[in-house]
Amino acid sequence: MEPQSDFSLSCPVPASQYPHVLLAHGGGGRLMQQLIEQVFIPAFANPWLGERHDGAVLEVGGQRLAFTTDSYVVRPLFFPGGDIGTLAVNGTVNDLAMCGARPRWLSAGFILEEGLPMETLRRVVQSMRLAAAVAGVQLVTGDTKVVDKGKGDGLFINTAGIGVIEHPVRIGPRQVRPGDAVLLNGDLGRHGMAIMSVREGLEFESPITSDCAPLAELVRALLDAGVDVHCLRDLTRGGLAAAMNEIADTARRQIDLEESAVPVSEAVQGACEILGFDPLYVANEGRLVAFVAEAEADRALDVMRRSPHGAGACRIGKVVEGSPGLVTLRSRIGAQRVLDLLSGEQLPRIC
């Protein structure tokens, strides 16, 4: 088994009280949120970071741009449905799309471990080339560093990206309103369980493939159709549950979800049951939620379903006044429970 994050801590203490960095501090859960709030935000306080969004929206000469970054440390480097290269392009493309931007330019920073097979690097670079072509972005600047054997883990990639915001929309958690419908573009948990199956050498009856995909076209279809999108968020580390908690917290609203409305494939459901994971917390790399006014929800779903990677679009919940920051889940048998943020991540190094 992988070393587990301490997500099971029932009473987490503030990050500042941990004398050392834990795996859970990178897990997309409460400890990461605390690390950001206690170490990074106070140091760099500015309106962009204050938005708590997937990227920063900058204004240059009257043009709005989105700017974002992610490092990729996924293990293993290759998995069903993609590899670290596909992920490094699509992940950053998706963060730009979540700002309502058309992704245009990427940077790539490679940290190679001495001894990495050159063939591995070539394969990953080819994946990046293909993913960039599919997403319509150009990789325009880069950097390579090599660290001594034993001081890295084969290959880490950072990408940063710039996108152009072509619509006069304001998208972000602070735009979420009571009454908004919460829409999801497809079934959950495939990326995380695809990684898990390779790591643990598990064979499932139907092999699970990562959902890794670029979501910018789907977002553009929504905006081109004039849908008034309030917030978008891709469901990576920490899955649907983490994204909902972050948005509820920043928006100071309550979000109510319906478990029966959230699609999870039989294969993922089965794998999660065997391994003791909850698909609502498992990472995805081609799934997003869109918050739109209730009156526009059906039209938005139509647009999403006609878009690439949106065939399985569905409505999974709504925003209510309620308790600021609270996320609830109504189970299949009708009981409503709190869908909390975990301390860490069920699966470390998922992206």
Next chain:
Amino acid sequence: MEPQSDFSLSCPVPASQYPHVLLAHGGGGRLMQQLIEQVFIPAFANPWLGERHDGAVLEVGGQRLAFTTDSYVVRPLFFPGGDIGTLAVNGTVNDLAMCGARPRWLSAGFILEEGLPMETLRRVVQSMRLAAAVAGVQLVTGDTKVVDKGKGDGLFINTAGIGVIEHPVRIGPRQVRPGDAVLLNGDLGRHGMAIMSVREGLEFESPITSDCAPLAELVRALLDAGVDVHCLRDLTRGGLAAAMNEIADTARRQIDLEESAVPVSEAVQGACEILGFDPLYVANEGRLVAFVAEAEADRALDVMRRSPHGAGACRIGKVVEGSPGLVTLRSRIGAQRVLDLLSGEQLPRIC
């Protein structure tokens, strides 16, 4: 001693013939150049990468922007005159400045190793905050990943940056012309030897402090004064020699340097002699060369000397028709020799 890059290989073979990544592939020398030319450029071929500059120049709605990235893997994390945080801000600020841009916004991606003392992270983040304030940039978006103990080396940082180009200049190696004067803003080798002194526990009579500094104000002073700057390059990995070779190669010109004109402090010279390093190949983090038309050289030097981090500005050589790609050095006793690119770097993980 640190593991040495194989820079002493007398007859390097193409990178593609190395089955595995070597430390030297990240060293700023010939092997890194080959890796870029044989693996990255063919995959991502586009006009931006073709410029072979420190960053990409993008055009958005009539406004030119510079975009660049660097990962920082320096060891140790703290050294006289700075730390990995200072470096991560100034390095990217300087790459933007080398494009003639006013640095504006940075992203930061942290890869933390499980077990990193939280206090170390706080110190580094404080250094970044200070360096960003000094350089006048905002850190607007970020990402944190944690890797298992033994799969990283404490802390790696990637920064990407966006700058605004406010002058109608075209700066880059392809603008270099025969007759251009080569100007340098101060003495060489301090960053590399400061790192080396800590790594090896050496104590020199006068302690050597890194020259790590933001160079954007100096560049802006040149542009504001109307100096027609053809090319700028900061002298990081591989030092002056690597930068000169890269520029001579891209510009298809010959560059002749005068050894006696290149300032090296007594302390750095002494340390280099003891340790067997050549200061012309040692990394700097606050030094640049500027290529300007001969007629503007004296005025440019005046401007540089009045700017922050330019007090020691001097003329060190000139561009001639000669042999494309050749860099020569006239020694103190008058002999002219080829100043070649090393295969790797004398000092791995210097930035």
